[in-house]
Amino acid sequence: MDQLEARGENAEQIEYWNGQAGENWTDRNDEMDAMLRPLGAAAIERAAVTGGEHILDIGCGCGGTTLDMVSFVGASGRVLGVDISEPMLALANSKIQQLPENLQGTPAFQLADASTYSFPSRSFDLLFSRFGVMFFADPTAAFANMRSALKPGGRLTFLCWGPPSENDWIMTPLMAAxxxxxxxxxxxxxxxxxxxxxxxxxxxxxLASAGFSNISFEATSPVMKMGRGQTLEETAEFFMELGPVSRALVDQADSLRTQVKGAIVEAIADRYRDGFVEMGGKCWIVTADNGLA
Ligand SMILES: C[S@@+](CC[C@H](N)C(=O)[O-])C[C@H]1O[C@@H](n2cnc3c(N)ncnc32)[C@H](O)[C@@H]1O
Structure with missing residues (x-):
């Protein structure tokens, strides 16, 4: 798969997710999935996915939720994961062969900017995303574009984070860094x-400007088990690769990275147990309907 050209208003995000961030997510896929899977499962349940449905998974990354939804829609359904990150989609594609043979034709992945890509119109029952829709330069235009791919009676379900101040998993390492x-x-x-x-x-x-109706928010406050059963130092390194901390560390000298790691170790040490750190978070499961009957 060729890399997407970094142009248009999302060029910075295309570069970011095809650079160090995409590599980090790919290398840490098991840890990320362990942390996010329960949240994705709650959103899939909320979306009431049923057999035979066609789903568009936006910003699907390494394909965790795309493949999780396959067993819900079955062999007669389709789940299309779309993402701008070539390395993340390469990993997603490689996982298809782990599915039972009769389900391997259900998922597919598309390297594309979901905000502008010409999806087949009115063809999906559900637009879904686990934390993949907060990165558009023009979110209203992006959601209007994605809504055009939704069948008239279709629905939208996505997860997004609440304020940083209520997300300890990011604030604790960020303040230390x-x-x-x-x-x-x-x-x-x-x-x-x-x-x-x-x-x-x-x-x-x-969402209203993009044409959605019945918009609602369900708050969830998960306690996330973060890490991969590794040492305290390795767990601190995991936190250095997340969100704003990782962005702040781009192009920084090794000496500064060492100082930041030391500070994060100190900040999480009292919550570190058997290779994991439990951290609180706050997110929304957002649901809406296509504004058409
Ligand atoms: C926080 S990650 C979440 C990945 C995945 N949904 C998960 O839960 O593991 C955000 C994802 O959104 C993707 N993304 C950002 N902007 C996008 C765009 N304009 N079109 C498609 N995907 C995009 C990124 O490449 C990245 O994979």
Whole structure:
């Protein structure tokens, strides 16, 4: 699979997810999936996926939820995972062969920018995403584009993070890292990134402007088991590869990375048990209907 050309208004995200971030997610796929799978399962349940349905999994990454939904839709259904990251999709594609043979034709993956890609119109029953829809430069246009792929009676279900202040898994390492990082300008809270959709009013406006109706938010506050049964230092390295901490560390010197690792070790040490750290989070399961009958 060739890499997507980094152009258009999402060029920065295309570069980011095909660079170090895509590599980190691919290398850490087992840890990421262990952390996010229960949340994805709750969203799949909320979406009430049934046999034979056609699903579009937006920002599917390494394909965890795309493949999890295969057993729900069965051999007569289809699940198309779309993502801008070539390395993540390569891993997703390689997992198809682990499915039972009769289900291997159900999933497929498409390397594309979901905000502009010409999906077949009115062909999906469900637009789904586990934390893959907060990265669009123009979210209203992106959701309008994705809605055009939804059947008239189709529905939308996605997971997004609540405010950083309620997501300990990011705030604890970030605060520890900040002591050592050069000061940065305050960021626009709605700039593309994992926390861009933390405000319900903002998300409601986007979805309503894109034509969705019956928009609702269900809050969940998971306690996530983070790590892979490794040493405290290795668990700290995992935190260094997540969200804003990883972005802040891009192109930083090894000496600074060592200082940051030390600070994170100190910050998580009292919660480290048998190779894992339990951290609280806050996210929304957002649901909506296509505005058409
Ligand atoms: C936080 S990761 C989540 C991945 C996956 N859904 C999961 O839960 O493991 C966000 C994903 O969104 C993808 N993404 C970002 N912008 C996108 C876009 N415009 N079109 C398609 N995918 C996009 C990234 O490449 C990345 O794989």
């Amino acid at each position: 900040r002591e050592h990082l050069p000061p940065t300008e305050p960021m626009d809270p709605t700039a593309p990134g994992p926390f861009a959709f933390s405000d319900q009013g903002y998300v409601t406006d986007i």
